[in-house]
Amino acid sequence: MTPAGRLLAVALLCLLLAGLGIWAGTLSPDPDANRFPGNSEVAEESHSLLGDRVTVAGVVVATDPLVIDVFDEPIELTISTTADSENPAVGDDVWAHGTLTTAETVEADRVIVRASWEVWYMYLVSLLAGLWVLGRFLRHWQFDPAELVFRPRQ
DSSP states (O other): OOHHHHHHHHHHHHHHHHHHHHHHHTOOOBGGGTBOOOHHHHHHHTTTTTTSEEEEEEEEEEETTEEEEETTSSOEEEEEESOOSOOOOTTOEEEEEEEEEETTEEEEEEEEEEOHHHHHHHHHHHHHHHHHHHHHHHHHEEEETTTTEEEEOO
16 A cells, blocks of 8 residues: 555544544434433433433532532432442542432432542553553554554564
Protein backbone atom coordinates (compact mmCIF):
# COMPACT_ATOMS: atom_id res chain seq x y z
CA MET A 1 0.00 0.00 0.00
CA THR A 2 1.31 3.43 -0.89
CA PRO A 3 1.79 6.19 1.70
CA ALA A 4 -1.10 8.14 0.17
CA GLY A 5 -3.31 5.05 0.44
CA ARG A 6 -2.35 4.66 4.10
CA LEU A 7 -3.19 8.31 4.81
CA LEU A 8 -6.54 7.88 3.07
CA ALA A 9 -7.29 4.72 5.10
CA VAL A 10 -6.42 6.48 8.38
CA ALA A 11 -8.57 9.49 7.44
CA LEU A 12 -11.52 7.24 6.55
CA LEU A 13 -11.20 5.29 9.79
CA CYS A 14 -11.08 8.54 11.80
CA LEU A 15 -14.21 9.80 10.00
CA LEU A 16 -15.94 6.48 10.68
CA LEU A 17 -15.02 6.67 14.37
CA ALA A 18 -16.32 10.25 14.63
CA GLY A 19 -19.53 9.30 12.81
CA LEU A 20 -20.16 6.35 15.13
CA GLY A 21 -19.56 8.58 18.16
CA ILE A 22 -22.10 11.11 16.91
CA TRP A 23 -24.57 8.34 16.07
CA ALA A 24 -24.26 6.79 19.55
CA GLY A 25 -24.98 10.19 21.07
CA THR A 26 -28.25 10.46 19.16
CA LEU A 27 -29.75 7.19 20.44
CA SER A 28 -32.90 7.81 22.41
CA PRO A 29 -33.97 5.77 25.43
CA ASP A 30 -35.48 2.41 24.45
CA PRO A 31 -36.27 0.02 27.31
CA ASP A 32 -36.65 -2.88 24.84
CA ALA A 33 -32.99 -2.36 23.89
CA ASN A 34 -31.93 -1.83 27.54
CA ARG A 35 -31.43 1.92 27.03
CA PHE A 36 -33.37 3.42 29.90
CA PRO A 37 -34.06 7.12 30.49
CA GLY A 38 -31.19 8.68 32.42
CA ASN A 39 -30.36 11.80 34.37
CA SER A 40 -31.28 14.38 31.75
CA GLU A 41 -34.57 12.70 30.79
CA VAL A 42 -35.61 12.39 34.45
CA ALA A 43 -34.71 16.04 35.07
CA GLU A 44 -36.64 17.30 32.04
CA GLU A 45 -39.61 14.92 31.78
CA SER A 46 -40.07 13.40 35.23
CA HIS A 47 -43.88 13.63 35.19
CA SER A 48 -44.17 11.82 31.86
CA LEU A 49 -41.81 9.06 33.07
CA LEU A 50 -43.75 8.17 36.24
CA GLY A 51 -43.95 4.39 36.51
CA ASP A 52 -41.19 3.86 33.95
CA ARG A 53 -37.82 2.20 34.52
CA VAL A 54 -34.93 4.70 34.78
CA THR A 55 -31.21 4.68 35.49
CA VAL A 56 -29.86 7.64 37.44
CA ALA A 57 -26.51 8.55 38.95
CA GLY A 58 -25.30 11.18 41.35
CA VAL A 59 -23.45 12.10 44.51
CA VAL A 60 -24.90 11.21 47.90
CA VAL A 61 -26.01 14.32 49.85
CA ALA A 62 -27.99 12.53 52.60
CA THR A 63 -28.16 8.93 53.77
CA ASP A 64 -31.44 8.57 55.68
CA PRO A 65 -33.26 8.53 53.33
CA LEU A 66 -30.72 8.14 50.53
CA VAL A 67 -30.74 11.38 48.52
CA ILE A 68 -28.47 12.02 45.54
CA ASP A 69 -27.56 15.21 43.71
CA VAL A 70 -27.92 14.06 40.10
CA PHE A 71 -24.82 14.47 37.92
CA ASP A 72 -25.00 17.46 35.55
CA GLU A 73 -28.65 18.23 36.41
CA PRO A 74 -30.18 20.69 38.91
CA ILE A 75 -32.26 18.06 40.75
CA GLU A 76 -32.03 15.84 43.79
CA LEU A 77 -33.65 12.40 43.89
CA THR A 78 -34.54 10.16 46.81
CA ILE A 79 -33.51 6.56 46.21
CA SER A 80 -35.59 4.01 48.09
CA THR A 81 -34.36 0.44 48.07
CA THR A 82 -34.87 -2.74 50.02
CA ALA A 83 -31.30 -3.93 49.45
CA ASP A 84 -29.10 -3.45 52.50
CA SER A 85 -25.93 -4.61 50.75
CA GLU A 86 -24.51 -1.11 50.35
CA ASN A 87 -24.22 1.65 52.95
CA PRO A 88 -23.23 4.78 51.07
CA ALA A 89 -21.65 7.74 52.82
CA VAL A 90 -22.13 11.38 51.96
CA GLY A 91 -19.89 12.16 48.96
CA ASP A 92 -20.02 8.65 47.45
CA ASP A 93 -21.11 8.16 43.85
CA VAL A 94 -24.33 6.17 43.41
CA TRP A 95 -25.90 4.59 40.33
CA ALA A 96 -29.47 3.38 40.75
CA HIS A 97 -31.75 1.48 38.39
CA GLY A 98 -35.44 1.16 39.16
CA THR A 99 -38.89 2.65 38.77
CA LEU A 100 -39.61 6.37 38.98
CA THR A 101 -42.48 6.40 41.49
CA THR A 102 -42.75 10.18 41.98
CA ALA A 103 -40.98 13.08 40.30
CA GLU A 104 -38.36 12.99 43.07
CA THR A 105 -38.24 9.27 44.04
CA VAL A 106 -36.76 6.19 42.42
CA GLU A 107 -37.71 2.76 43.79
CA ALA A 108 -34.40 1.08 43.00
CA ASP A 109 -33.90 -2.58 42.18
CA ARG A 110 -30.14 -2.22 41.91
CA VAL A 111 -27.86 0.32 43.53
CA ILE A 112 -24.14 0.59 42.87
CA VAL A 113 -22.08 2.61 45.33
CA ARG A 114 -18.55 3.77 44.63
CA ALA A 115 -16.39 5.84 46.93
CA SER A 116 -15.11 9.03 45.31
CA TRP A 117 -11.45 7.94 45.59
CA GLU A 118 -12.14 4.85 43.45
CA VAL A 119 -12.64 6.99 40.34
CA TRP A 120 -9.23 8.64 40.77
CA TYR A 121 -7.63 5.24 41.45
CA MET A 122 -9.12 3.89 38.21
CA TYR A 123 -7.81 6.88 36.22
CA LEU A 124 -4.35 6.61 37.80
CA VAL A 125 -4.02 2.88 37.09
CA SER A 126 -5.25 3.41 33.51
CA LEU A 127 -2.77 6.27 32.99
CA LEU A 128 0.14 4.23 34.32
CA ALA A 129 -0.81 1.22 32.19
CA GLY A 130 -1.13 3.43 29.10
CA LEU A 131 2.28 5.00 29.73
CA TRP A 132 3.81 1.54 30.23
CA VAL A 133 2.37 0.29 26.91
CA LEU A 134 3.47 3.48 25.12
CA GLY A 135 6.98 3.10 26.53
CA ARG A 136 7.22 -0.51 25.37
CA PHE A 137 5.89 0.47 21.94
CA LEU A 138 8.42 3.30 21.55
CA ARG A 139 11.27 1.06 22.74
CA HIS A 140 10.53 -1.75 20.26
CA TRP A 141 9.17 0.10 17.21
CA GLN A 142 10.22 3.04 15.07
CA PHE A 143 8.31 5.18 12.60
CA ASP A 144 9.45 5.25 8.96
CA PRO A 145 8.22 8.60 7.59
CA ALA A 146 9.17 7.71 4.03
CA GLU A 147 6.63 4.89 3.87
CA LEU A 148 4.37 5.99 6.77
CA VAL A 149 4.77 2.67 8.62
CA PHE A 150 6.01 1.43 11.98
CA ARG A 151 8.88 -1.06 11.81
CA PRO A 152 10.52 -3.15 14.52
CA ARG A 153 13.74 -1.61 15.80
CA GLN A 154 16.89 -3.42 14.73
